[in-house]
Amino acid sequence: MALAACAASPPADQPAASAATAPAAATPASQLRDLTPQEKKIIVDAVAPSLKEPGAAKYKWAKFPIVPPSDEVSYCATVDAKSPYAAYSGHQAYIVDAKVSGGHITSAALGLITGGKDTAIVANMCATHGLDPNSAT
Numbered sequence: 001m002a003l004a005a006c007a008a009s010p011p012a013d014q015p016a017a018s019a020a021t022a023p024a025a026a027t028p029a030s031q032l033r034d035l036t037p038q039e040k041k042i043i044v045d046a047v048a049p050s051l052k053e054p055g056a057a058k059y060k061w062a063k064f065p066i067v068p069p070s071d072e073v074s075y076c077a078t079v080d081a082k083s084p085y086a087a088y089s090g091h092q093a094y095i096v097d098a099k100v101s102g103g104h105i106t107s108a109a110l111g112l113i114t115g116g117k118d119t120a121i122v123a124n125m126c127a128t129h130g131l132d133p134n135s136a137t
Contacts, residue, residue: 024130032063039064039105046096046108047079052089057081060136068100075108076126077136088115093122093133 035043040061048054058080065073076095083089092115096108114122119133126133 024128026130026132027065027069029063031066033066035061035064036104042105042108043075043077043096043098046110047094047113050084050094050110050113051079052082052084054081062131062133062136064105066103068103071100073098073100074111074126074129074131075105076122076129076131076133078133079113083113083115088113088118090115091119093119093126095122095126095129095131095133 040059044054044057044059047059048057051057060078060080062075062077064075074095075098076093078091078093080091081089083092092113094113095111097111098105098108100106112122112125123133
C-alpha cells in the first residue's frame with residue numbers, strides 16, 4: 001500500500017527523524033496540497049549542503065497537508081543528485097524536520113538523506129510517520 005501523505009508530527013518523545021515501531025496514519029489525498037515555491041526553497045536549502053552538485057539536483061515533491069497536524073512535522077521526498085558518497089549518487093530519499101507556522105513550512109533541517117540500497121532506511125523511517133518519499137512526483 002503506497003502512502004500519499006508527506007508530513008506528520010513526530011511522536012512527543014522522539015525526534016522526527018528517529019524510528020518508531022507503529023506507523024502513523026497517512027493524510028487522505030483530498031487533504032493534501034502542493035508546496036509553495038518558498039516552502040520548496042526552504043527544503044532545498046536544508047538538503048543542498050548534503051549534495052555534491054546541488055545546482056544540478058532534480059527534486060521530486062510530495063504533497064503537504066492543507067492543515068498540518070502540528071507546528072513541527074516531518075517531510076519526506078526524493079532528489080536525483082550526485083552525493084559526496086558515490087554509492088548514493090542518483091535517486092536519494094530524504095527526511096527533513098520542518099517547523100510550520102500558519103499552515104506553511106517556515107524552516108527545515110535535514111534528518112537523513114541516502115541513496116542506493118540504503119533508500120529503504122529512509123523509506124522505513126518515513127513510514128513510521130505515515131509518510132512515503134516515493135509518493136513524490
